[in-house]
Amino acid sequence: MPPSFLFATCRFGSEPALKREVAMRHGGLLTPAFMRPQLITWKVQGELPADFRFGGLFAQVSGRSLGMAETVAEVVALAAGTGAAHLHIFPREVPEEGVPEETWARVDAAAAEIQALLPLNDQKPLRPADYVLDVIIGAEGEPMLVGLHQYQPGEFKTPGGLSRASLPPEAPSRAWLKMEQSLSWLGVEKELKGLVVLELGSAPGGASHSLLSHGATVYGVDTVAMDERVLAHPQFHHLRVSAGDLQPDMLPDQVDVLVSDINLEPRIICQYVEKFATRLPPLGMILTLKINSAKVEAEMPAIIQRVRQWAPGPVYVRQLSSNRREVTLVSWGDR
Incomplete structure (x- = not known):
């Protein structure tokens, strides 16, 4: 039945x-x-x-x-x-x-x-x-x-x-919690050690703080100042430019993971990420996509379908419990 x-x-x-x-x-x-x-x-x-x-x-x-x-x-x-x-x-x-x-x-x-x-x-x-x-x-x-x-x-x-993780006092922002939940969802927390992450829109540093704690090296792209504790970390590098102005010659030879949490329309964010994903290519990516209107909500299936054309692996999208008017897109491939 x-x-x-x-x-x-x-x-x-x-x-x-x-x-x-x-x-x-x-x-x-x-x-x-x-x-x-x-x-x-x-x-x-x-x-x-x-x-x-x-x-x-x-x-x-x-x-x-x-x-x-x-x-x-x-x-x-x-x-x-x-x-x-x-x-x-x-x-x-x-x-x-x-x-x-x-x-x-x-x-x-x-x-x-x-x-x-x-x-x-x-x-x-x-x-x-x-x-x-x-x-x-x-x-x-x-x-x-x-x-x-x-x-x-x-x-x-x-x-x-759900995750039982709670935002620690030393975290620069709620982005720490979103990143922790994303890593748990993917099940890749232990794989980050030694990987190089490019984070578009890194200020004030919540997601960077999470990634660094798991052993990653992070290149944070943002015109806004970063939290001093993140800046002081030896594996953090601040590229003080906008995501739109970032050029390939500013990046290290190897980038393993692409991360973004910028308050722009998903269509624009994915254009920025695609530019680097098709050149690198990365092992994985974690994107927070803002859904601030019914129009954007209606556009999401088409945006996700396009991302599947250049993503490093299967693409999954969900609203995490720590998300607000946004969803998280993850993709992880094999090497």
């Missing part, structure tokens, strides 16, 4: 964008059913195609909705026969500044109860086509939503696509 309902989680405030995207991608196949902040379900009208993929920019986790559960016993009953190999338990509400400790405590307590009765293979890495049982913990007294998704390359590997 085909699933009756699908679910998707998203960043707070992105619910309307997610609904628009689903309407555009899936037409009359899915109709909105149930909505809470950062969680939407859709009723399936008819039968899902065998190759159906929820896709899109704004859904952080999506899959089949199995139903609501008041107790752990009900979670176990809903999970019966699903073939799930992994268990992901996470909060529905994720504030911009991060999940409070008391919320994590509730989630961890529920996780301990559920894991005691559903000892799945959470110690093993996710593999493509593995089934994941999602248990979404709402506000106090709210039933848990239980869902199931099949992991595919490019999706988040952590429960809810």
Whole structure:
């Protein structure tokens, strides 16, 4: 039997964008059913195609909705026969500044109860086509939503696509958190040591600070002053020009990763990055793309399709929990 309902989680405030995207991608196949902040379900009208993929920019986790559960016993009953190999338990509400400790405590307590009765293979890495049982913990007294998704390359590997990292006092900006989440999504934190990164729009240095802490050498391009702690790092080099004026002869012989978080339209950012990506070519890239209008939102599929023509590897785009009116595009190839 085909699933009756699908679910998707998203960043707070992105619910309307997610609904628009689903309407555009899936037409009359899915109709909105149930909505809470950062969680939407859709009723399936008819039968899902065998190759159906929820896709899109704004859904952080999506899959089949199995139903609501008041107790752990009900979670176990809903999970019966699903073939799930992994268990992901996470909060529905994720504030911009991060999940409070008391919320994590509730989630961890529920996780301990559920894991005691559903000892799945959470110690093993996710593999493509593995089934994941999602248990979404709402506000106090709210039933848990239980869902199931099949992991595919490019999706988040952590429960809810969340990181427990919080912005440290020494980080120059919130870009540190976005970079940490991007690296975790790609799973390349340990690969950065010894790599050379070109960062377009580096000031004041949040992303640079993250990259440097993982052992990368960073060439930061920005006309604005950098944080003194970043400037003092021996592996940081400040190129005080605009991204549009940057010339190839200003760069080192080797550049492994391209990074950008500039407050310009995605079309312009991708033109800047393409100029260097087609000449280098890099191993990977991490781009934050601002979506400040409905026009830009509508243009994103075409922009992403063009990026795929020159990206170093498969291209994945998602809105991270630390993103605001923006999405993050990642691509990583092989050498």
